[in-house]
Amino acid sequence: MSIPADLLYTDTHEWVRIEGDEAVIGITQFAQEQLGDLTFVDLPAVGDTLATGQEMGSVESVKAASELYSPLAGTVSAVNDALSGAPELVNQSPYTDGWMVRVKLSATPEGLLSAADYEAVVAREAH
Amino acid sequence: MKTAFAASVPGRTACLPAQPKKHAADMLPANLLRAKRPALPELGELDVVRHFTRLSRLNFGVDSNFYPLGSCTMKYNPKFTEQVAALPGFTRLHPLMAQLKGAGQYTQGALEVMWETERLLCEITGMRAFTLHPMAGAHGELTGAMLIAAYHKDKGNRKTKVICPDSAHGTNPASAALAGYEVVNIESKDGMVDPDALEAALDDDVAALMMTCPNTLGLFENHLPRIVEKLRAVDALLYYDGANLNAILGKMRVGDVGFDVVHLNLHKTFATPHGGGGPGAGPVGVSERLVPYLPISRVEKLHDGRYYLNYDHPKSIGFMAPFYGNFGVLLKAYAYILRLGGEGLERVSEYAVLNANYLRKRLEKVLEIPHDRICMHEFVASACNHAECGIRALDVAKALLDKGYHAPTIYFPLIVKECMMFEPTETESRQTLDEFADDLIAILESAAQNPDALHAAPVTTPVRRLDETAAARNMVLTDDA
């Protein structure tokens, strides 16, 4: 199970990469495996403001659907448009080409998990 | 197989009415008319007959195949009920005829059918009154949830939540949400509603608990009396999902044991055909305290014995259907109840439970039975004991198709891994059950030696496994896409 050490996580299986006053968000390897082949990714619009824990979109596969929750507060500065035509990018490379949303932070993110803590979450749910 | 559109030949016709004297362009201004004729198929009558006869042969149905689809009650649909529903005195009856003189004077036969059906369903379930209007089970659930909302509003209760067990049909939470409620999920314990989990979730905001009994695992809910007591304490109502009523006919009446609302699926318990997805019918029964809120119109009886439609029920939730429900479906269920009588109905449950337990016993050595005790009309098994050789419930299901059986329900309820839910129904013979069990045992025994054969199944069906991911990504939803 790939859980890059340089990222932060949520217990709802989003990952976060902080880049200065911006953050990039996607879903984890574990999440995409649980969902199976993605068929649709619904993302917020550029300019939307997000609160921590707010529902910001959803992902769908043939047999499952899952909501996306914003791990932090800020304004959407970019979304990965490639996913609308190629949701499989999330399956193929969830941490790189499968990124979902870029957010300009309005506050310092709080309560995010380290890779080690997230690994424990995954271990619990895998059972 | 070519679609009817691909087979179309310009200028070919089948059932053409007479030539009109005037055309639309002679009767309406051009700006109100469509630019082009609709591109519907142009076929001869024999073309149409062959096309649909061939299509029908690509289907499994109860008439041709054993169909142990758990929770769906795929029993034999008696042919005489089709004859009853096709009587011209019913099929030619315009629904607005009942809104003319005396609110039903021209439709006394139809109103009597509805009156009698309501009375029979009341006696079968122990409920105080029924509405026949809901047009399917989920529509009945919505009606029931709206009745619950109306009750609480009328009493001045501020209720915001409905509790659904994790084993519930997906329609339960979806219906509760449509009635404006927040849905609270509670986890099951030993396959049943856990009174402690219920206790923890229960507060003054809870409007109702939606449950089914026997539950979706085919198990009787042993804690039912305690559950009723706990709900009463906070003035929450108890909703019965009637999907599994066919297990308890004559053995328990939901009204007697404390349920306030129940919907029935006539296409399950009362043998009306499901038609490849519908139409169904989802009558809703209520206890005394919910009677004032039932949908309008209601069939009522005058002193002289005549029936009429009464719309004057000010506390009613209003109209759920354009008219009086899926009347054609109600006719079939009514005829079925008349044919069986009380004794016949009780036998339905007895033999449905006998067949389910027999099949469970026949399969217990090859599949894991998570709750291995006497089941009701259906049981849940798990294929997880075959996971080591890479076999999943899906593979077993597909292999069954190759043997000419419809698959059981798989991956539902969500609380059992690699779930397979079998419901044989009372109309299947012992020979059918034995042949099915033998074939399923053979499939599972071969799985260990040759798992790839199962992964490749089915091979004898008109098509093999289909790429559902591509279907969802590319979305070809019509012949024009």
Add this chain to the structure above:
Amino acid sequence: MPFIPHSPEEVREMLSVIGVQSIEDLFVDIPAEMRPRSFELPQGLSEMQVLAKMEEMAARNRTDVVSFLGGGFYSHHIPAAVDALVSRGEFYTAYTPYQPEASQGTLQAIFEYQTAVCRLLDMDCANASVYDGGSAIFEAMMMAVRATKRRKLVIDEAVSPIWRTMLASYTSNLSLDLVTVPQVDGKSDMAALKAAVDTGCAAVVVQNPNFFGVVEDFTDLFAHAKSQKAASVISVYPVMQSVLKTPGEMGADIAVAEGQSLGQPLSFGGPYLGIMTCTKDMVRQMPGRIVGRTNDIEGRTGYVLTLQAREQHIRRAKATSNICSNQALCALRTLVHLCLLGPEGLIRTAELSMERARYAMERLTAIAGVRPLNTAPFGNEFAVRLPIPAFEAVDRLTARGYVPGFPVGRYYAGMDDVLLVACTEKNSFEQVGILAEMLGGIL
């Protein structure tokens, strides 16, 4: 025992395999105090007895009349082949096509149905049906509410009151704002509709022909709705749609219909068929089942249920709708009906109905004291004002075997004298003449 095949010997053997003594042992989980307090049901009857009883009940419905009742529900001829094909057990004794390899017949038929109704309504996508025309409008409104995240819905009062009363019930717990724009003499008030559609509006809902039979062009209204980013929802009468300007041409986002007139008998109100279509942009908001075309592992064309992640069995409380069972067999009837009629047959049906309605309008308004409700273009149905209450006229003529139409005062205030008259190809010119003479005779 009807429909239970077991012999007593088989029952004994099966019980011994299970390891119990009697069938009653299988019900030990239900304690004595939970057993029925009563189960007083009639004795079973033979097939012959049931049939005789129900024939007698059927005979107590007045179906021996010449009828001009419509109101959105019409008696059109249904070709015999529709019943013959749809009553094949492989179709009607199947369940929802959860196992696509064993359900290609149902699945391809739904795909063809989707294609047929999209071509008829001139829209991009359709679902496999909802319950009826009224629930189709409700689902369309909810699609618009989700898509726009707005909660105000503007409805033309000329939309069938039979459906509007359903909408009022369905939305009662959903904090939606339903604004009804009054009709004027049976016509839509376009200016008032436009004024009501603003940037807070999720959708505008209209019907063509409307409840009074009036045919309209909603193109301007829909363009205005688009400018306010509100959705345009239209309900149509599918037989008349073969000739009328299409929802697609008018710019509708969602087009729905009551499919009864395409192959379903009247059957006292159901089962009918809710036809739902929409533009490509809206398809993910669509409720219910949708069939898509794909390939199997050998590259053969096949059909599957698709976009299921919208539905209740996956999304539960967050689903686009709670619908599960729909009206699949009715949709199949509609498809077969459309294949048998073809474009020419459907257009002729509409035109035959319209020419009879014109003759009826001419004959009825020639009677002293009878005048049209309005002078707007109409399809196969129109409304007239009578010099006496319409209910009374209906009552008196029905007693003589002619139902002259529907008394509109049942649903609209101030219209007690308005009679709504519908014609189909089944009403002959001669019958129309007799109707006019009978009505003239009582006025």
